[in-house]
Amino acid sequence: MTSIALPQSALAGRARIRRKLRKIGFALSVVVIVSPAILVFLWMLSLSLKNEIDNLTYPPVFVPSPPTLANFIQVFSENAMGLYFWNSIIVSGLATLIALAVGIPAGYGIARAQAQKLTVLILIARMTPALSYLIPLFTVFQFFGLNNTLTALVITHLVITVPIIVYVMAGHFETLPKELEEAAQIDGASVWTVFRYVAMPLARPGIIVGTILAFIFSWNNFVFGAVLAGRATRTLPAAVYNVLTFEQLAWGPLAAAAIVVTLPVLLLTIFIQKEIVVGLTHGGVKGG
Amino acid sequence: MSTSTTASLAPRPGFLARRRRSYYFFVVPALVVVGAVIVFPWLFTIWMSAFDWTIGSAAHYVGLDNYTQLITNQRFLESIVHTFYFTLLAVVAPLILGTVAALIFHREFPSRGLLRAVFTMPMMATPVAVALVWTMMFHPQQGVLNYLLSLVGLPPSLWVYSPTLVIPSLVLVEVWHWAPLVMLIVLGGLAALPTEPYESARLDGASEWQLFRYITLPLVAPFLVVAAVIRTIDAVKAFDTIYVISQGGPGTASETINLYLYLQAFAFYNVGKASAVVVLFFAIILALALVLLHVRERAKWT
Numbered sequence: 001m002t003s004i005a006l007p008q009s010a011l012a013g014r015a016r017i018r019r020k021l022r023k024i025g026f027a028l029s030v031v032v033i034v035s036p037a038i039l040v041f042l043w044m045l046s047l048s049l050k051n052e053i054d055n056l057t058y059p060p061v062f063v064p065s066p067p068t069l070a071n072f073i074q075v076f077s078e079n080a081m082g083l084y085f086w087n088s089i090i091v092s093g094l095a096t097l098i099a100l101a102v103g104i105p106a107g108y109g110i111a112r113a114q115a116q117k118l119t120v121l122i123l124i125a126r127m128t129p130a131l132s133y134l135i136p137l138f139t140v141f142q143f144f145g146l147n148n149t150l151t152a153l154v155i156t157h158l159v160i161t162v163p164i165i166v167y168v169m170a171g172h173f174e175t176l177p178k179e180l181e182e183a184a185q186i187d188g189a190s191v192w193t194v195f196r197y198v199a200m201p202l203a204r205p206g207i208i209v210g211t212i213l214a215f216i217f218s219w220n221n222f223v224f225g226a227v228l229a230g231r232a233t234r235t236l237p238a239a240v241y242n243v244l245t246f247e248q249l250a251w252g253p254l255a256a257a258a259i260v261v262t263l264p265v266l267l268l269t270i271f272i273q274k275e276i277v278v279g280l281t282h283g284g285v286k287g288g
Numbered sequence: 289m290s291t292s293t294t295a296s297l298a299p300r301p302g303f304l305a306r307r308r309r310s311y312y313f314f315v316v317p318a319l320v321v322v323g324a325v326i327v328f329p330w331l332f333t334i335w336m337s338a339f340d341w342t343i344g345s346a347a348h349y350v351g352l353d354n355y356t357q358l359i360t361n362q363r364f365l366e367s368i369v370h371t372f373y374f375t376l377l378a379v380v381a382p383l384i385l386g387t388v389a390a391l392i393f394h395r396e397f398p399s400r401g402l403l404r405a406v407f408t409m410p411m412m413a414t415p416v417a418v419a420l421v422w423t424m425m426f427h428p429q430q431g432v433l434n435y436l437l438s439l440v441g442l443p444p445s446l447w448v449y450s451p452t453l454v455i456p457s458l459v460l461v462e463v464w465h466w467a468p469l470v471m472l473i474v475l476g477g478l479a480a481l482p483t484e485p486y487e488s489a490r491l492d493g494a495s496e497w498q499l500f501r502y503i504t505l506p507l508v509a510p511f512l513v514v515a516a517v518i519r520t521i522d523a524v525k526a527f528d529t530i531y532v533i534s535q536g537g538p539g540t541a542s543e544t545i546n547l548y549l550y551l552q553a554f555a556f557y558n559v560g561k562a563s564a565v566v567v568l569f570f571a572i573i574l575a576l577a578l579v580l581l582h583v584r585e586r587a588k589w590t
Binding site: 026027029030033034036037038040041043044047055056057058059060098099101102103105106108109110112113115118121125126127128129130131132133134135136137138139140142155156158159162163166191195216219220222223227236237238240241251254255257258259261262265266268269270 | 310311312313314315317318319320321322325326327328329330332333336343385388389392395397403405406407408409410412413414415416417418420421422424425429430432435438464468521525527528531532546549550553554559562563566569570573574577
């Protein structure tokens with residue numbers, strides 16, 4: 001407080017400058033904190049749109065000139081990217097559908113019977129490394145000759161999708177008002193009718209969030225596909241790793257493939273911005 | 289999860305119990321699936337861990353031999369050290385950065401929503417795909433990171449090719465992935481803060497730092513603990529990033545328990561020993577989670 005003797009106008013001017021400096025400093029900190037997130041994606045895009053010569057020169061070329069789609073074309077024509085994309089859709093889609101079929105009623109049952117203890121099971125499942133499910137399941141699939149099949153992959157992906165759906169749905173059904181259900185019950189509706197025609201339509205937002213989260217986590221899973229899938233049944237993440245890194249070391253196609261894998265997920269994320277946290281904190285098994 | 293209120297109609301006793309029982313039928317299909325793909329693997333793992341069993345050959349019972357071999361195995365013990373080192377960095381760094389980001393996004397500024405969405409993008413991106421891009425960025429000769437270092441006048445680094453730098457470099461990827469999650473959790477905490485303490489503290493002439501240190505930090509502490517618990521569980525289990533970028537190398541410099549487990553199970557097909565690793569691994573995760581939950585209980589009372 002040394003400025004107390006200064007005239008009023010100088011004081012106001014200094015305060016204005018300080019405010020302005022503070023504003024600039026804040027803007028800078030926003031840039032610093034956001035830029036790594038965006039720059040990695042931009043670099044990925046840049047690598048995928050350049051030819052191999054530009055990708056390997058030093059100092060690096062940042063803006064592709066002219067941009068080429070050759071890497072994307074190569075990835076789809078030479079590496080059966082379309083097949084792996086389809087495998088991923090089948091595996092994640094079926095695993096999510098089965099999880100919805102068993103998980104929506106389960107979430108309802110847990111919420112209405114107030115059996116929250118059942119969700120402790122999900123918490124423990126969340127803590128268990130995904131690899132530890134893989135060893136016993138792999139052994140069993142080996143016994144039944146199911147390894148290298150999509151069936152084995154779908155079954156294993158249930159480890160990811162079922163806990164997410166059950167958890168999201170149990171939480172969602174608890175927030176729904178019970179009055180409508182009770183009114184229907186008094187009118188003579190069975191418990192199943194109440195669930196099917198009163199509770200489920202009301203829970204649609206929860207179902208959408210659960211579906212997207214389960215699908216994303218299943219889609220992103222790498223290690224199940226890497227271990228259980230055969231050449232023709234690989235999911236996208238496993239294919240990108242196995243096929244592209246071992247059979248060719250070109251950066252352009254690799255970046256193009258990485259974009260093909262990630263883009264669907266990033267697009268889906270836009271729809272559930274706010275609910276992501278719930279999925280990531282309590283949701284299913286992820287990572288290794 | 290909030291416990292729901294009692295039924296407003298106050299039904300006859302026995303009616304409620306009967307209704308609750310009928311709700312349990314809703315859970316049965318899910319319990320069957322969870323039993324088959326989650327609980328069964330747990331039990332089967334414990335059983336397998338008592339066998340010397342390589343896939344393709346006969347299993348024979350060895351009791352606790354797998355465990356005694358593991359706890360005297362230099363490589364396994366080193367993998368535990370690597371895991372703890374990786375976890376410590378991969379929890380602390382995202383916590384600090386995530387909190388800073390949360391404080392920034394808590395303020396009002398133009399296009400805040402959009403920038404926040406951009407900041408959270410790494411969280412959902414497919415880890416393997418992103419790890420491949422990081423692998424290219426880490427490349428000592430053609431990698432873009434060394435070029436960026438040269439721009440600010442720093443010497444090039446070996447990144448993941450150096451035994452001492454490999455774990456911090458992998459943590460860099462981990463921070464990029466998961467600082468947004470910490471940010472979102474802490475942001476939730478900041479949104480719930482009361483305004484009165486700030487007003488009275490300002491009247492008393494408190495500085496911005498004091499406001500943060502003595503009001504904000506204690507109030508968001510429970511959220512930080514939640515973030516720390518989740519981050520710890522995930523960092524201990526980290527696999528995709530490490531497997532794709534360094535494969536546990538150079539040598540075994542970044543071989544964590546999970547990487548060691550993968551090798552035992554799916555490179556050597558030694559499922560008996562791998563199962564024993566799983567059991568020990570789960571015990572470690574559980575112990576860490578319990579320690580953190582204990583901290584959380586303590587934090588509630590102070």
